[in-house]
Each structure stands twice: as C-alpha cells, then as structure tokens.
Amino acid sequence: MPFDEIKGFVQGIADDRISDAQIGAFTMAVFLNGMSREEVVALTTATRDSGHVMQWSDLNLPGPIVDKHSTGGVGDLVSLVLGPWVAACGAFVPMISGRGLGHTGGTLDKLESIPGYDPYPAPERFRDVVKSTGVAIIGQTGDLAPADKRIYGVRDVTATVESIPLITASILGKKLASGLDALVMDVKVGSGAFMPTPEKSQELAKSVANVATQAGTPTTALLTDMSQPLAPCAGNAVEIVETLALLRGDRPNSRVMQVTRELAVEMLMAGKLAGSREDALTQLEKR
Numbered sequence: 001m002p003f004d005e006i007k008g009f010v011q012g013i014a015d016d017r018i019s020d021a022q023i024g025a026f027t028m029a030v031f032l033n034g035m036s037r038e039e040v041v042a043l044t045t046a047t048r049d050s051g052h053v054m055q056w057s058d059l060n061l062p063g064p065i066v067d068k069h070s071t072g073g074v075g076d077l078v079s080l081v082l083g084p085w086v087a088a089c090g091a092f093v094p095m096i097s098g099r100g101l102g103h104t105g106g107t108l109d110k111l112e113s114i115p116g117y118d119p120y121p122a123p124e125r126f127r128d129v130v131k132s133t134g135v136a137i138i139g140q141t142g143d144l145a146p147a148d149k150r151i152y153g154v155r156d157v158t159a160t161v162e163s164i165p166l167i168t169a170s171i172l173g174k175k176l177a178s179g180l181d182a183l184v185m186d187v188k189v190g191s192g193a194f195m196p197t198p199e200k201s202q203e204l205a206k207s208v209a210n211v212a213t214q215a216g217t218p219t220t221a222l223l224t225d226m227s228q229p230l231a232p233c234a235g236n237a238v239e240i241v242e243t244l245a246l247l248r249g250d251r252p253n254s255r256v257m258q259v260t261r262e263l264a265v266e267m268l269m270a271g272k273l274a275g276s277r278e279d280a281l282t283q284l285e286k287r
Contacts, residue, residue, distance in 0.1 A: 003042040010046035014147040020154050027151065027160040035165040040207065041214050043165070047173025048215070050147035052123060054094060054179035059131050063090040064271030068263055069175055070186040071194045071204070072106065075231035078186065078260045079107045079137060080243040085260065086267050087134030088287040094130045094178045095137045096144065108139045113237040145173040164200070168207045176217050182270035183212055183219040186263055190227030198223075220266055230256040 009026065012018035035043065056065055066086065070076060083093045097107035111117050119139040121129070129136040140149065148170050155161050155170075175183055187205040188194060195201040205221035212219035231242050232254070245251060246260075265280040274280035 003038075006039065006042040007046040007049075010043065010050055010147045013150050014050035020150075023151055023154040024158045024160075027155050027158060027163070027166060030165055031160040031163040034163075037210065037214070040165045040168055040211050043169040044172045044176070044211055045215050047145050047148050047151075047169050048176040050173070051145050051177065052143040053177050054123070054127070054144075056092070056094075056127070056130075056179050059127065061092050061131065063092050063134075064181040064273065065092045065094060065179060066182045066184070066267045066271040067093055067095050067175060067178060067180050068184040068186055068267060069171055069208075071188045071201075073188045073192050073194075073226035073230060075229035075234050075239065075256065076188075076226075077107075077110060077231055077239045077243050077246075078256060078263065080110065080240070081246050081256070081260050082263055082267075083135040083137060084247065085284065085287060086264050089264075089268055089283045090273050091134070091267065091271050092130055093135040094126065094180075095135065096140055096174050096178055097137055098140070098174075107137060110236045110239050110243075111137060113240055140174050144177045148173045162196075164204050164207050167204060168211050171208060172212050172215065172217075176212065176215060180217050182267070183217055184263055184266045184270055185209060185212075185219060185221035186259070187221055187223050188226035189223050190225050192226040192228070218270060220270060222262060222266060224259050224262070228255075230259060 013023060070078060079097060083095050087093050099106035099108050108119050120141050121138055126136055126138055152170055185205060185208045187201050189198050189201045193201060195204055201223060205223055209219045209221045231239060233239060233242050246257060264284055265277055268274040268280040274283060
C-alpha cells in the first residue's frame, strides 16, 4: 500500500470522512495479512501527523526530551517513579500515558485516584508544566493523534487488537506526537504480560524500536519480567501510596525499583545525558 494512500486514509479517519466499517475492513486486513516495515512506518507517521505534534524548540529547554512506554502489567507503577527521577537528572519528560488494558490498571487510572488530578490539560499548560518541573503525565487529548482513537476503538470491537503492526502504529502515533528526542520501550514478558508469548514480546520490541527509529526518533527497547506483580500491591489508589514510598527512597531494592532503574539508565543514555551505564547509575544514585 503506497505511502500517500496510507496517509490519505488515516487523515480521512481523523476528519471523519472514513466510516467505522471501512476502518474495520482495514484493521482486519492488517490483522490477517500483516504489513511491511515501510507500511508500518507510513501508518505510524500518518497517525502522528493526524493531529497536533508538540514543538519544544521555542522553549530553549536545557536538556533532551525523552519518554518511555510500557506494555503494562500488574503492579506496574514504573512511570510514576521514572518520570520524576529522569527529570531530576536534567531530562524533560512529556509523558502521554494510557488507561488499563486487559487485566492491568493504566497510569492514568492510578493518577485519577488523586482527587482533582486533570489528565487532559490544554497543550499550553502541558508545555508549561514540562518546562517548569521537567515532567508531566497526561492522557491523549483530542488533538494528539486523533486517528489513533478511532482506529483503536474499532480494533477493540473487531478482535484485531493483537496485531503487531497496529500495536506499533498505535503506540508510536501517540508517543511521537510528543516531539521526542528519544524513546525507550519497556515490553513485558511472562504470564502477566499483554503479549501471549516471549517470542511475540520480542517481535513487538523489535518492531517498535525499528519503526520509531526509521520515523526519526531513536528508540531502544528492554524486555522485562512480568511473571509476577512488580509492586507488592495492585489497585490504583494503593499503587499511588506505594509510589510515594518509592520516591522517598523507602524501598531501593524492590523489584519495581530494579526495573525503573534499568529504564532510567536507558533514558539517560538515549538522551545523551550519560555516556555509559556506570555514568547513568552514578547520576541516578545522587538523586
């Protein structure tokens, strides 16, 4: 499928010229037949460009713009600790997160257990918070990758969610709309993972890293164990309580901190804030 055809189709989804039935036919065709790497890159960039793409150059931020994405899991509160930790080392983290998928609670679900938390701020407020604090965690607003919202909704009711090309384009369409300098992917493996087998998890990790890099955002991926819950608790509000304990340094050797530390190392190296793993670990320990 030529790039221009994919771009036109995705833009038609964003502005409602394409019907849900047509989207369903497209997602089923991809689910059954797959896509070439070039087609996935085209679908990803078209999804990214279907709405507003964040720009940061006018803010003259004194550090790289980096983020991570996880396929999620039980007790996975990594983002809530990782974002502030990496920001404390000089990076800027505009994190667009999602809600629960399958049997897991999403980062937004956890944050919404805090009374008054606004997961959908205006772009100007999002930029201001990132500039002033170094990190902001929000949901996908209506003007960020709007085509993805419609495609995902149709995938959910047509049993085409578990398609690696569609998963790749959905993840990256939102993430790359954040205007990132680099991205780190956390793909879960094990009995509690979203992907059904280790081989599928590895395939997804390679797909995301290669497609994002080809689309202009250098990306690396880690495979992390989800054969048991990361945190010693599961539930949106109690995971926020656990997050506060982790941020205070109460549980430095817990499983969730081990995973968070490894992802933080990757983010600092991807953002060129550290030249080696040892350098990154030294910076993190000082924070």
